[in-house]
Amino acid sequence: MKTLVLVEHDNTKVADATLAVVTAAGKLGEVHLLVAGHNCGSVAEAAAKIAGVGKVHVADDAAYANGLAENVAPLAAALMADHDAFLAPATTQGKNVAPRVAAHLDVMQVSEILSVEGPKTFTRPIYAGNAIATVESTDDKLVITVRGTAFEKAATEGGSGTIEAVTGPGDAGTSSFVSSEIAKSERPELTSAKVIVSGGRALKDAETFESTITPLADKLGAAIGASRAAVDAGYVPNDYQVGQTGKIVAPEVYFAIGISGAIQHLAGMKDSKVIIAINKDEDAPIFQVADIGLVADLYTAVPELTNAL
Amino acid sequence: MKILVPVKRVIDYNVKPRVKADGTGVDLANVKMSMNPFDEIAVEEAIRLKEKGAATEIVAVSIGPAKAQETLRTALAMGADRAILIETDEEVEPLAVAKILKAIADEEQPGLVILGKQSISDDSNQTGQMLAALMGRPQGTFANTVEVDGDSVTVKREVDGGLQTVKLATPAIVTTDLRLNEPRYASLPNIMKAKQKPLATKTAADYGVDLTPRLKTIKVAEPPVRQAGEKVADVAALVEKVKALGIA
Numbered sequence: 244m245k246t247l248v249l250v251e252h253d254n255t256k257v258a259d260a261t262l263a264v265v266t267a268a269g270k271l272g273e274v275h276l277l278v279a280g281h282n283c284g285s286v287a288e289a290a291a292k293i294a295g296v297g298k299v300h301v302a303d304d305a306a307y308a309n310g311l312a313e314n315v316a317p318l319a320a321a322l323m324a325d326h327d328a329f330l331a332p333a334t335t336q337g338k339n340v341a342p343r344v345a346a347h348l349d350v351m352q353v354s355e356i357l358s359v360e361g362p363k364t365f366t367r368p369i370y371a372g373n374a375i376a377t378v379e380s381t382d383d384k385l386v387i388t389v390r391g392t393a394f395e396k397a398a399t400e401g402g403s404g405t406i407e408a409v410t411g412p413g414d415a416g417t418s419s420f421v422s423s424e425i426a427k428s429e430r431p432e433l434t435s436a437k438v439i440v441s442g443g444r445a446l447k448d449a450e451t452f453e454s455t456i457t458p459l460a461d462k463l464g465a466a467i468g469a470s471r472a473a474v475d476a477g478y479v480p481n482d483y484q485v486g487q488t489g490k491i492v493a494p495e496v497y498f499a500i501g502i503s504g505a506i507q508h509l510a511g512m513k514d515s516k517v518i519i520a521i522n523k524d525e526d527a528p529i530f531q532v533a534d535i536g537l538v539a540d541l542y543t544a545v546p547e548l549t550n551a552l
Numbered sequence: 553m554k555i556l557v558p559v560k561r562v563i564d565y566n567v568k569p570r571v572k573a574d575g576t577g578v579d580l581a582n583v584k585m586s587m588n589p590f591d592e593i594a595v596e597e598a599i600r601l602k603e604k605g606a607a608t609e610i611v612a613v614s615i616g617p618a619k620a621q622e623t624l625r626t627a628l629a630m631g632a633d634r635a636i637l638i639e640t641d642e643e644v645e646p647l648a649v650a651k652i653l654k655a656i657a658d659e660e661q662p663g664l665v666i667l668g669k670q671s672i673s674d675d676s677n678q679t680g681q682m683l684a685a686l687m688g689r690p691q692g693t694f695a696n697t698v699e700v701d702g703d704s705v706t707v708k709r710e711v712d713g714g715l716q717t718v719k720l721a722t723p724a725i726v727t728t729d730l731r732l733n734e735p736r737y738a739s740l741p742n743i744m745k746a747k748q749k750p751l752a753t754k755t756a757a758d759y760g761v762d763l764t765p766r767l768k769t770i771k772v773a774e775p776p777v778r779q780a781g782e783k784v785a786d787v788a789a790l791v792e793k794v795k796a797l798g799i800a
Contacts, residue, residue: 311718312681313690335711339693342646342681351647351766354676364770369675370569374578377770418690418720421706425713434712438799463799471730481696481710481731487675488730490712496799506568513778517797519790525783534781537790544787551791552800 318411445501590668
């Protein structure tokens with residue numbers, strides 16, 4: 244089987260999310276990549292070095308600069324004439340593009356796969372992870388999004404893919420990029436961080452969230468996350484949200500601070516290796532999944548913990 | 553401008569889904585069903601656009617069993633003007649849903665189609681994007697803010713790194729994210745009035761769409777259960793544990 248993996252990038256470097264997809268694609272067959280961008284030569288070179296990669300198709304055109312799905316999907320769909328499976332990370336970018344590719348190919352997409360069980364058989368979460376479905380595609384071609392935490396990351400070195408320039412239909416002329424507000428941060432990215440410190444509604448307001456969670460995260464070199472309640476209440480921006488409808492994370496250590504543990508939140512972090520919960524309600528559901536729990540008032544416990552580390 | 557709002561009847565947000573003992577799916581018998589929460593946000597957004605004068609008519613559509621009429625009545629009670637039910641007892645996959653919606657859009661010629669970004673049942677997150685591709689129109693997925701300006705719509709999207717703003721030529725497809733708005737509750741008088749609003753019932757065959765599933769469900773199982781660990785007595789004990797993990 245020949246697979247085509249959509250490389251996620253910012254025209255400068257390959258995003259980590261791509262690496263797990265390469266691993267998933269490798270379980271199906273030959274791994275080819277698609278880099279759609281503008282002035283993205285460094286991305287193509289880095290992509291070709293990913294272990295296990297064959298051909299790297301590079302479409303370098305202003306129309307692909309911001310990854311607009313209207314422009315990228317027809318390009319990917321055209322390349323699928325020579326491939327059997329299209330795979331994208333289950334990130335906002337992958338989720339934006341892949342279903343459009345599927346519709347162009349008249350294929351039913353398999354979303355957020357957790358494992359490859361056979362050439363056309365996969366497991367995927369449904370009902371916010373409350374059930375795991377095993378599904379088999381009957382379509383000739385496959386379109387798949389991959390949950391990053393479910394597969395090992397492919398090594399970023401060791402590959403010797405060949406770079407091949409391709410052209411696509413270009414600008415569909417129906418959409419344009421206006422602006423982006425992407426937070427620049429020295430912190431590790433939430434979905435690839437080894438340690439995450441997350442805060443919930445109990446943090447009261449944006450200032451308290453900042454003054455309580457940030458020092459601990461700084462001390463541990465951790466990424467900062469939040470429950471939906473904390474995001475909805477405006478303590479932190481939307482891209483901090485961990486949960487079924489936010490980001491799915493699986494770090495080595497996950498701190499849940501003042502998070503009660505709603506099912507939606509658990510769905511986004513329960514694959515973490517070690518979960519540490521601090522909550523003053525000893526019956527909070529978070530303690531049912533926590534490896535280490537501390538029933539305490541977070542306003543005193545968290546600073547104390549931060550100082551002692 | 554007309555707005556088309558597809559809505560799905562799903563297991564209520566507050567009900568914990570249970571996997572059937574025979575592993576064929578999730579037990580929906582005698583379980584409270586409601587409108588998919590992301591679709592409520594879509595209905596609300598359509599109503600707000602109409603209140604602002606940017607839209608003239610809101611048509612709600614549902615594809616599902618006869619009982620999905622209740623979901624459509626909810627949309628009508630919130631403020632949609634009329635409804636179309638595509639009645640089927642089959643489970644319809646996003647690709648087939650998108651094909652039916654495309655046929656309805658061809659008939660209705662909406663300027664905007666606003667959908668939930670995903671249903672909380674299947675969690676596929678596909679239908680809006682597929683519809684956009686089938687219609688050959690642009691999409692603003694995971695919308696945080698929607699502004700209509702003449703024959704274009706500007707959508708601020710919730711993306712992994714933060715927010716991205718795109719400008720789309722109408723007709724366009726928008727899918728809703730959580731923070732687009734807070735849906736209203738239907739008032740009792742509006743619930744009564746909704747009973748009089750027009751609701752047409754059709755079938756997928758009326759639109760020539762084949763509902764045969766492309767994905768075969770082999771089994772549905774409970775996820776692996778995570779065991780609770782231990783509770784420590786105080787911060788000092790926690791500090792010891794955290795140090796033992798080798799991260800501090």
